[in-house]
Amino acid sequence: MLQAKKTAEGYDERRRLLIDRYNWALPERKDVRRLVAGIQPDDLLDSVVAAVAANKIAADKAERLPGESEPDSRGLRMEMLF
Numbered sequence: 001m002l003q004a005k006k007t008a009e010g011y012d013e014r015r016r017l018l019i020d021r022y023n024w025a026l027p028e029r030k031d032v033r034r035l036v037a038g039i040q041p042d043d044l045l046d047s048v049v050a051a052v053a054a055n056k057i058a059a060d061k062a063e064r065l066p067g068e069s070e071p072d073s074r075g076l077r078m079e080m081l082f
Contacts, residue, residue: 005042014045053082
């Protein structure tokens with residue numbers, strides 16, 4: 001991503017990527033607060049990406065970073081799933 005997510009350009013950049021990838025209807029930045037009271041535009045995109053990741057994890061289709069990870073002191077794998 002080239003723009004910070006809290007800027008209008010950053011929101012538009014991320015929104016366009018999600019629309020192109022998933023063909024979803026996502027509101028323009030100027031409409032987010034009107035449609036969902038109390039939410040910031042970047043929080044809407046964060047929740048969409050979290051839902052995509054959760055869906056891929058549930059379907060056992062998630063990718064891992066790093067590919068091989070070591071567990072921490074509590075035995076939890078130190079990785080990101082997406």
